Every structure is written in structure tokens, then in C-alpha cells.
Amino acid sequence: MSERETAMEAFVISFLVERAGRLGFDGLEVDGDFDFFESGLLDSFGLIELIDSVESSFDLEVDFTDMDPDAFTTVDGLVKSLLSTGP
Template identity: 35%
Template sequence: MEKIRGILIDIRPEYDFLEDIDFIEAGMLDSFDIITLVTDLEENFDIRIDGSDILPENFCSIKAIENLIEKSGGVL
């Protein structure tokens, strides 16, 4: 969780990503941030995220991102 949170903070340092809210709905992440996040996750977790998985619901919380990483073959 902390590794993911660190990546998120690198992308958007103005947020702490500790709140239990939808990051997309709250405006904490936009589509450009998602593209950056996908690249960072792939590099940090040595995974390949399928294009069909690049959906807002897979990036709306740290738990959703963890699930995406595991689905993509990554180890947390």
C-alpha cells in the first residue's frame, strides 16, 4: 500500500491519498494522471497492464489499484 501511495504522491503531491474516497470522482486523478500511473505501476511492479483494464474503477482507490496489480501478475 505504501509503495502505491508513494507513486500517487509523486504524481499528485498536493494530495495525501489516505482518505477513503474515490480518487477519480474527487478530482484527485485525471486521465493524464492515469496514463502516468499506469507507466509507473508497470515499471515498479514489473507488470503489463492490459489496455482493457485502464478503466476509472481500477484507479479509484489504493485497494482497486492493488487488485489491478495482482490481476496483472504483480506481487505486492
């Protein structure tokens, strides 16, 4: 895992952990396999916020047109998707 990938994963996890705490989700184990959509932690607007937040922190602008949504609703999946087209 590259340094950038590691940093991005940590960023996404911290975003999700903060949100889970604030919203009163108990007992969630937020790791690389965590599916934030299935768990109900993020809805579609939440996903956009997360993507916006990662993009601005890591200076990315990703086109999702041909990306498989089944692949980007987990922490690792999202990081891979974001890095696959990034600079």
C-alpha cells in the same frame, strides 16, 4: 495482504501524496479507499502516468481490456487490478 501487494499500495499512496502536495490539494486523506479520479487529483493522463510508474517499478505489463474502470480508480482497487493479471 501479500508483501508485494503491501509494497504496491505504499508505492501508489506515495505517488498520490507527492502529487497532492505539489498541486496544492489540501486535506486529502490518501488511504486504500481513496478515489484519485473522483477527487480530481488525477485525470486520465495522470492515471496513465501512475499505471506506467507502477508497472515499471514492479515489472508488470497489464492489459486493461476487460477491466472494470469502476474498480480501479481507488488505491486498493488499482493494486488488485494490477495484480490480477500480473506475473
